[in-house]
Amino acid sequence: MKIDQTSKKREHPLPPGTIISGKWHRNQYKIVKKLGNGAVGTVYLCDHQGNRAALKISSSGSSITTEVNVLKTLKKVQGNGSLGPSLLDVDDWLHPSGARYSFYVMEYVNGQGLGTFIRLNGDDWLGTFMMQLLGDLEHLHRSGWVFGDLKTENLLVASSPPRVRWIDVGGTTQIGRSIKEYTEFYDRGYWNMGSRKAEPSYDLFALAMVMLHVYHPGRFDKGNQPEKTLMNKLGSTRQLKRFQVPLKKALKGTYTSSSQMKQEIATLLMYRPQTSPKMTRATARKVTTANRDRSLLESISILIAAGLFYLFHILLI
Amino acid sequence: MKKGTLKQILLITDGCSNKGENPSAVAALAFEQGITVNVIGVLEDSQTEHDSGLQEVEDIALSGGGVSQIVYQQVLSKTVQAVTKQAMTQTLQGVVNQELQQILGPNQSLEDLPPEQRGEVMEVVEDLGETCDLEVLVLVDTSASMTDKLPTVQEALFDLSVSLNARIGRNRFSIYAFPGKKTAINKVLDWAPRLDSISSVFPKLTSGGITPTGPALKEAMYQFGKKSLLRSFRNENRSDVEEA
Known part of the structure; x- marks a missing residue:
C-alpha cells in the first residue's frame, strides 16, 4: 500500500x-x-x-x-x-x-476561524474562549477521553452568541493510550516537553499552543532549545501577557486537570483593579474643594456676562 | 485472540539498489516469514516524487506487505511514525479479516459488514494496535548521497520512539546501517526498548558508494530469525529441565 x-x-x-x-x-x-x-x-x-x-x-x-x-x-x-x-x-x-x-x-457548524474572529472582534474574547475550551476539555477528560489533535484549524467560532466549537475529532483518544493523531506544532512530543500518552496535560499543552498560534499565525521553528524558544515566544507576545503564568504552567505540564487551569484563568479574568468605585475621605474632600472652586468661577463669569449685557443695554438706549 | 508480536523492517533509503539480489524478491520472502517491510524514500530537494529511481521504493513495500512513502527530509519525522503505525493497522486488519472470513465465510471482508458492525470490528483492531508487542528493525541506507540526511533520520527515529513508547504494548527497536564495511549490514543499535541511545551512535557512520539493498534486507530478516531461534532454544532448555 x-x-x-x-x-x-x-x-x-x-x-x-x-x-x-x-x-x-x-x-x-x-x-x-x-x-x-x-x-x-x-x-x-x-x-x-x-x-x-x-x-x-x-x-x-x-x-x-x-x-x-x-x-x-x-x-x-x-x-x-x-x-x-x-x-x-x-x-x-x-x-x-x-x-x-x-x-x-x-x-454543519458555520463559523469563523478562531484567529480571524479574534483579529476582527478584539483580544477580549481570548479569555472567554479559553474558559469555554477548558470547560469542554474538563467534561471530555472526566469521561475518560483526550482530544488529541487540538489545533487552531480544528476550532470554529459559531456566531450569536459566539461559542468555540470543535470540528475535527479524529484525534480523540482514550486516556492512557497513545495519541491517535497530532500536528507537530501543537504536539508536546515534538517540542521535547513530554510524552505522546493521552492524558489531560497533553490537551492543555496544545491549548496553550493554540493561544500562541493566534498571535503567531506563521508558526515558528523549535530551534536547538525547544523549551527556551517557547518561553521566549510566550514572554514576547504582548496580548498574552495577562495569561502568562497559567500558559507557562500548561506548557510545562504542571496542571493535571483542566479545572485547575480554568480556575486560575477565571481568577485572572474576574480581577478588578481596586480604584474607581471606592472613595476615600481625602479624595472626597479634594472633590468638594474642586467643586467649590468651579462654582465660584461659574458665578463670576455669569456676573461679567450680565454686566456686559447691562452696558450694552445702556449704550443702546 | 492471542496477542502476538508484530515484526517490521523499516527501510530508509534515497534510491536504487545496485548490487546483489532483487530487493523486492527478498521483501516478499520476509513477508512470507511474517515480517512486514515498510519503505521510506527520501528525496533530494531538487528531485520530484516521480523520479524513476524511486519506483523501487514502492515495489519493495508492495511485495513486503508494507507501506511506502516518498518524502522530502523536512517531513521525515511525521512520516516515519505514520508509516509504522499505518503498517501496524494494516497488518492487524489483515489478521482480523482472516478471522472474520473464518466466521462469516469466504469472500467476506470488513467492508461487507454494515457500518454499525464495522465500528465494533475497528475497535478490536485499534485495541490490538495499542496493546500488541512490536519489533521494528530500522535499516538505514548510508551510501554517499544519504550522508547529509542522517541527522534528520536520527531525529525521526527518536520521534518514532516517542510515539510508540506511548502505547500500552511493549516495543523493541534495533538499527542497522548498510552497506557495512565487510558484511552486508552494520549493527548500529542492538534490540532495545527505546531509541534514546542512538544520539551517540549515529555520527560514526561511514558512507560508501554501493547500495546493496537486497542483501541488506536479507541480513535484516535474519536478525529477527536469530533472535527467535535463540528464544526457542532457551524454551527447549527450560522444558528439558522441567522434564528432568
Missing part, C-alpha cells in the same frame, strides 16, 4: 450537484461545495431534504469507521452539546466507476 499525498488531493473531485446515495440506509445527499480536507478524506457541505449538513468522505473505510466511533462516543458523553459536531448518518457510496467510498454525515 502506498500513501501518496498527491493522489489524496485528487481522490474526490466531487462537483457540486453530485448525488451521494447510501448503500445501507438509502439516504441521499446533494453536494453543495467543498469545505476542506481533513487528515483523512474530504469534507463537503451537502443538502439533505432541504437541510444543510457536512459530509466527510474517504476511500479509506477503516479511517472513517474509527472517526465515527469517536463521534458516537462523544454523543454519549456530551452534556451541553458542544463536544464536536453531532453525527447524523454513516454509510457507503458506490461510485459509478465501481470504487467504494465510506462517508459520514454530521451537523
Whole structure:
C-alpha cells in the first residue's frame, strides 16, 4: 500500500450537484461545495431534504469507521452539546466507476476561524474562549477521553452568541493510550516537553499552543532549545501577557486537570483593579474643594456676562 | 485472540539498489516469514516524487506487505511514525479479516459488514494496535548521497520512539546501517526498548558508494530469525529441565 499525498488531493473531485446515495440506509445527499480536507478524506457541505449538513468522505473505510466511533462516543458523553459536531448518518457510496467510498454525515457548524474572529472582534474574547475550551476539555477528560489533535484549524467560532466549537475529532483518544493523531506544532512530543500518552496535560499543552498560534499565525521553528524558544515566544507576545503564568504552567505540564487551569484563568479574568468605585475621605474632600472652586468661577463669569449685557443695554438706549 | 508480536523492517533509503539480489524478491520472502517491510524514500530537494529511481521504493513495500512513502527530509519525522503505525493497522486488519472470513465465510471482508458492525470490528483492531508487542528493525541506507540526511533520520527515529513508547504494548527497536564495511549490514543499535541511545551512535557512520539493498534486507530478516531461534532454544532448555 502506498500513501501518496498527491493522489489524496485528487481522490474526490466531487462537483457540486453530485448525488451521494447510501448503500445501507438509502439516504441521499446533494453536494453543495467543498469545505476542506481533513487528515483523512474530504469534507463537503451537502443538502439533505432541504437541510444543510457536512459530509466527510474517504476511500479509506477503516479511517472513517474509527472517526465515527469517536463521534458516537462523544454523543454519549456530551452534556451541553458542544463536544464536536453531532453525527447524523454513516454509510457507503458506490461510485459509478465501481470504487467504494465510506462517508459520514454530521451537523454543519458555520463559523469563523478562531484567529480571524479574534483579529476582527478584539483580544477580549481570548479569555472567554479559553474558559469555554477548558470547560469542554474538563467534561471530555472526566469521561475518560483526550482530544488529541487540538489545533487552531480544528476550532470554529459559531456566531450569536459566539461559542468555540470543535470540528475535527479524529484525534480523540482514550486516556492512557497513545495519541491517535497530532500536528507537530501543537504536539508536546515534538517540542521535547513530554510524552505522546493521552492524558489531560497533553490537551492543555496544545491549548496553550493554540493561544500562541493566534498571535503567531506563521508558526515558528523549535530551534536547538525547544523549551527556551517557547518561553521566549510566550514572554514576547504582548496580548498574552495577562495569561502568562497559567500558559507557562500548561506548557510545562504542571496542571493535571483542566479545572485547575480554568480556575486560575477565571481568577485572572474576574480581577478588578481596586480604584474607581471606592472613595476615600481625602479624595472626597479634594472633590468638594474642586467643586467649590468651579462654582465660584461659574458665578463670576455669569456676573461679567450680565454686566456686559447691562452696558450694552445702556449704550443702546 | 492471542496477542502476538508484530515484526517490521523499516527501510530508509534515497534510491536504487545496485548490487546483489532483487530487493523486492527478498521483501516478499520476509513477508512470507511474517515480517512486514515498510519503505521510506527520501528525496533530494531538487528531485520530484516521480523520479524513476524511486519506483523501487514502492515495489519493495508492495511485495513486503508494507507501506511506502516518498518524502522530502523536512517531513521525515511525521512520516516515519505514520508509516509504522499505518503498517501496524494494516497488518492487524489483515489478521482480523482472516478471522472474520473464518466466521462469516469466504469472500467476506470488513467492508461487507454494515457500518454499525464495522465500528465494533475497528475497535478490536485499534485495541490490538495499542496493546500488541512490536519489533521494528530500522535499516538505514548510508551510501554517499544519504550522508547529509542522517541527522534528520536520527531525529525521526527518536520521534518514532516517542510515539510508540506511548502505547500500552511493549516495543523493541534495533538499527542497522548498510552497506557495512565487510558484511552486508552494520549493527548500529542492538534490540532495545527505546531509541534514546542512538544520539551517540549515529555520527560514526561511514558512507560508501554501493547500495546493496537486497542483501541488506536479507541480513535484516535474519536478525529477527536469530533472535527467535535463540528464544526457542532457551524454551527447549527450560522444558528439558522441567522434564528432568
